[in-house]
Amino acid sequence: AQSVAQPEDQVNVAEGNPLTVKCTYSVSGNPYLFWYVQYPNRGLQFLLKYITGDNLVKGSYGFEAEFNKSQTSFHLKKPSALVSDSALYFCAVRDGNSGYALNFGKGTSLLVTP
Amino acid sequence: DAGITQSPRHKVTETGTPVTLRCHQTENHRYMYWYRQDPGHGLRLIHYSYGVKDTDKGEVSDGYSVSRSKTEDFLLTLESATSSQTSVYFCAISLRASGSTDTQYFGPGTRLTVL
Numbered sequence: 001a002q003s004v005a006q007p008e009d010q011v012n013v014a015e016g017n018p019l020t021v022k023c024t025y026s027v028s029g030n031p032y033l034f035w036y037v038q039y040p041n042r043g044l045q046f047l048l049k050y051i052t053g054d055n056l057v058k059g060s061y062g063f064e065a066e067f068n069k070s071q072t073s074f075h076l077k078k079p080s081a082l083v084s085d086s087a088l089y090f091c092a093v094r095d096g097n098s099g100y101a102l103n104f105g106k107g108t109s110l111l112v113t114p
Numbered sequence: 115d116a117g118i119t120q121s122p123r124h125k126v127t128e129t130g131t132p133v134t135l136r137c138h139q140t141e142n143h144r145y146m147y148w149y150r151q152d153p154g155h156g157l158r159l160i161h162y163s164y165g166v167k168d169t170d171k172g173e174v175s176d177g178y179s180v181s182r183s184k185t186e187d188f189l190l191t192l193e194s195a196t197s198s199q200t201s202v203y204f205c206a207i208s209l210r211a212s213g214s215t216d217t218q219y220f221g222p223g224t225r226l227t228v229l
Contacts, residue, residue, distance in 0.1 A: 034217070034218075036220075042222065042223075043204060043220040043221055043222045043223050044157075044204065044220040045220075046217055046218075046219060049217060090156055090157070092157075095159075098159055098162060098170070098172055098173075099145055099147070099162040099163075099164050099170060100145065100208060100216060101147055101159045101162055101172060101218075102157070102159075102206075102218055103159075104149075104156035104157040104158070105156050106154055106155060106156045107156050
């Protein structure tokens with residue numbers, strides 16, 4: 001089965017510093033990978049996805065993600081964190097067996113302090 | 115905003131009562147999904163639909179049923195609610211008609227509490 005893992009429950013970073021939220025994947029075939037963000041009491045917002053092509057994917061709000069096939073990773077990054085980036089981040093992978101549904105990681109809570 | 119609404123947004127009910135949650139889309143998209151979100155589990159697929167009257171089970175379908183009689187509406191029913199079904203429920207749609215590369219967009223969620 002297609003799956004992703006987010007090894008960190010929480011990431012703390014100071015405002016202005018670079019941030020990384022980690023995600024590793026386990027898939028058979030080509031991985032279709034996604035990042036979503038959830039602000040408190042809100043739905044999930046799409047940030048970016050990797051389908052094929054360039055290993056560095058740029059997304060919304062200044063976020064980017066690096067696909068690394070040899071390390072089976074898809075880490076989310078941002079060069080300079082903002083306090084407003086504090087939220088819950090989910091990595092997900094397409095499940096080809098359930099109507100193209102997504103299999104999600106458990107989520108990583110990002111806290112950016114002033 | 116992908117034109118997805120969910121109703122109700124909040125509901126408190128008692129064990130053993132039936133509950134129906136509604137997802138409505140204005141985009142005429144084929145694929146619709148119901149997920150539940152629980153701490154420590156991320157989101158898990160309950161059921162999905164790939165067209166009117168075409169539905170299938172997901173990872174955590176026990177205790178849930180769905181119906182899709184119109185393209186725009188996807189209903190999730192808890193026939194007899196249990197406390198383990200206390201959760202936040204999200205509906206999602208795929209913005210293209212089909213395809214593994216589609217992006218899913220999510221509704222605002224329904225917070226359900228079963229006492």
